[in-house]
Amino acid sequence: MNAIEIRDLRKSFGSKQAVRGLDMTVPEGAIYGFIGENGSGKSTTEKLLCGLMIPDGGTVRLFGRACTDAEARSKIGVLIEAPGCFPNLSLWNNMMIHAADLGIENAGREVARVLKTVRMEGAASNKFKNCSLGMKQRIGIAMALLGAPRLLVLDEPINGLDADGMRIMREVLTDITKSCKCTVLISSHILTELEKIATHYGIIRGGEMICEMTAEELDASCRAYTALKAADMNRTKLLLSSRYSRVEEAEDGYIRIYDLTTAEDIAGYLYENGVTIQEIGQSKINLEEYYIDLMNERRVQ
Amino acid sequence: MNRYRTMLRTDMRRLFTSRMFYIMLGIALAMPIAILVMTSSLAGTEMKNQQTGEVTVMENFNSAWEIIGTEGGFKLTGGETEKPESSDHAAAMAMNMDMRSMCNINLIFFMLAVFVCCFVGDDFRSGYAKNLFTLRAKKGDYVLSKTLVGFFAGAAMLIMFFIGAVIGGGISGLSFDLGNAGADGLVMCMLAKIFLMGVFAAIYVLAGVFAKKKTWLSILLSLGAGMLLFMMIPMMTPLDSNMMNVFMCLAGGVLFALGIGQGSRLILKKTDLV
Numbered sequence: 246m247n248a249i250e251i252r253d254l255r256k257s258f259g260s261k262q263a264v265r266g267l268d269m270t271v272p273e274g275a276i277y278g279f280i281g282e283n284g285s286g287k288s289t290t291e292k293l294l295c296g297l298m299i300p301d302g303g304t305v306r307l308f309g310r311a312c313t314d315a316e317a318r319s320k321i322g323v324l325i326e327a328p329g330c331f332p333n334l335s336l337w338n339n340m341m342i343h344a345a346d347l348g349i350e351n352a353g354r355e356v357a358r359v360l361k362t363v364r365m366e367g368a369a370s371n372k373f374k375n376c377s378l379g380m381k382q383r384i385g386i387a388m389a390l391l392g393a394p395r396l397l398v399l400d401e402p403i404n405g406l407d408a409d410g411m412r413i414m415r416e417v418l419t420d421i422t423k424s425c426k427c428t429v430l431i432s433s434h435i436l437t438e439l440e441k442i443a444t445h446y447g448i449i450r451g452g453e454m455i456c457e458m459t460a461e462e463l464d465a466s467c468r469a470y471t472a473l474k475a476a477d478m479n480r481t482k483l484l485l486s487s488r489y490s491r492v493e494e495a496e497d498g499y500i501r502i503y504d505l506t507t508a509e510d511i512a513g514y515l516y517e518n519g520v521t522i523q524e525i526g527q528s529k530i531n532l533e534e535y536y537i538d539l540m541n542e543r544r545v546q
Numbered sequence: 547m548n549r550y551r552t553m554l555r556t557d558m559r560r561l562f563t564s565r566m567f568y569i570m571l572g573i574a575l576a577m578p579i580a581i582l583v584m585t586s587s588l589a590g591t592e593m594k595n596q597q598t599g600e601v602t603v604m605e606n607f608n609s610a611w612e613i614i615g616t617e618g619g620f621k622l623t624g625g626e627t628e629k630p631e632s633s634d635h636a637a638a639m640a641m642n643m644d645m646r647s648m649c650n651i652n653l654i655f656f657m658l659a660v661f662v663c664c665f666v667g668d669d670f671r672s673g674y675a676k677n678l679f680t681l682r683a684k685k686g687d688y689v690l691s692k693t694l695v696g697f698f699a700g701a702a703m704l705i706m707f708f709i710g711a712v713i714g715g716g717i718s719g720l721s722f723d724l725g726n727a728g729a730d731g732l733v734m735c736m737l738a739k740i741f742l743m744g745v746f747a748a749i750y751v752l753a754g755v756f757a758k759k760k761t762w763l764s765i766l767l768s769l770g771a772g773m774l775l776f777m778m779i780p781m782m783t784p785l786d787s788n789m790m791n792v793f794m795c796l797a798g799g800v801l802f803a804l805g806i807g808q809g810s811r812l813i814l815k816k817t818d819l820v
Contacts, residue, residue: 321681325676338563342559345555
């Protein structure tokens with residue numbers, strides 16, 4: 246069964262169409278990376294999914310039921326924009342309020358468990374307003390985790406997290422999807438982090454889903470390239486450009502050759518032309534590069 | 547029902563941990579003291595309007611209870627409305643726009659507007675409302691819970707104002723003569739005002755859920771609505787109130803709160819929640 250099934254979803258704000266006939270399918274147990282530029286409609290889609298906004302048209306189904314169904318919605322954990330805490334209350338009290346709203350029995354034990362999961366057990370007595378941005382994000386995730394949800398909707402949860410916070414987040418998400426078969430819909434701009442955990446991807450642009458794929462499909466779509474560093478980079482680039490059709494100088498300072506060729510072939514060619522190679526290797530473009538390529542292609546179209 | 551109780555408990559907990567609530571209570575206590583002491587010390591002072599040359603003499607309160615209410619208004623007896631007979635009553639009732647008729651306990655109805663709007667606005671700004679409604683909390687429960695909290699906060703402020711009036715009257719040496727109203731009239735007057743709070747709390751909640759995160763807008767709307775209904779308060783709750791006044795305010799409070807609550811629920815149902 247699919248955890249989320251969205252068909253022809255539409256939402257406008259005045260004359261601006263934020264979501265235009267969006268289709269989305271998230272299988273149960275997936276970690277779905279929802280990617281798009283600022284203002285592309287990610288947050289609006291998530292809010293529509295959680296029933297916080299009224300769609301102009303289309304259908305949203307959660308675990309096979311309409312998204313307005315109380316049973317379907319009772320098992321969603323959400324972190325959209327702010328965690329929903331009162332600034333003057335302690336983290337513990339805020340969590341207890343949310344646990345009470347969820348109708349959790351043994352709320353104290355459950356709150357302690359999720360605080361431990363996000364490594365915030367030592368800060369439970371801190372007032373929310375005194376927490377750093379990273380701590381607030383972690384508390385937001387902890388609140389979303391309360392009551393063992395079947396679906397987690399996280400909007401930019403990695404923003405503001407330090408390296409340790411990001412690692413914890415990765416571990417938590419991977420763990421809950423494996424142990425509890427929880428489905429995670431996660432939107433983020435930090436694609437390098439997303440790439441480490443996502444099993445499925447959806448790329449949205451201008452309120453439309455432009456592609457959905459699994460991590461394996463993405464891997465297959467990512468172009469392979471040969472990267473190298475040489476003593477004379479300018480001459481090397483000129484030489485390579487004369488022989489190969491797509492040669493680029495990447496931001497990391499390496500020259501990349503995207504043509505289907507082997508490193509040995511390139512090394513042999515450069516050796517014949519008297520170029521000393523310092524480093525050479527083969528790799529694939531990552532999610533971020535794939536995404537930028539895709540966006541650029543769409544812009545050209 | 548369980549969920550509603552949880553929501554109400556949460557709101558009550560928030561109310562008692564909110565700094566703003568205590569500040570409001572402090573203001574409600576200090577306001578009558580300040581008004582009574584100031585008017586007593588300035589009584590008899592002549593103030594000349596430089597443009598018109600008109601001289602106004604500052605008048606003192608005749609009794610400390612005048613800050614709670616004046617005799618007159620619509621005194622209800624057995625379903626009939628008894629209009630004030632004497633011209634003194636009429637003057638004391640509503641049209642008299644001097645300081646004594648403006649600076650009285652009815653200001654609490656405006657203070658409540660600010661409090662309720664901030665309380666509801668906080669729900670939407672903090673994301674608490676978003677969490678609640680994602681979990682399919684009933685909109686009617688939400689509205690009822692906020693209205694009850696508003697009602698409770700308003701009642702607490704009214705009581706604090708009453709205590710302030712007693713202290714202020716004592717400090718300024720004013721008489722505590724109740725005139726024709728009697729002690730029972732004073733009690734009924736306070737009860738009627740407390741029950742009338744239900745109507746105002748419901749209106750302020752309506753403005754709050756309409757404006758959502760825009761607290762400034764809800765405060766403006768609430769104060770506007772409050773001003774329109776302000777003259778109703780002294781009429782419905784005079785110092786010499788009787789059981790009928792109390793009953794009318796109770797019935798009106800409940801009916802209006804439920805009716806306006808339906809409006810708030812509809813707004814929540816038909817509009818985006820974030």
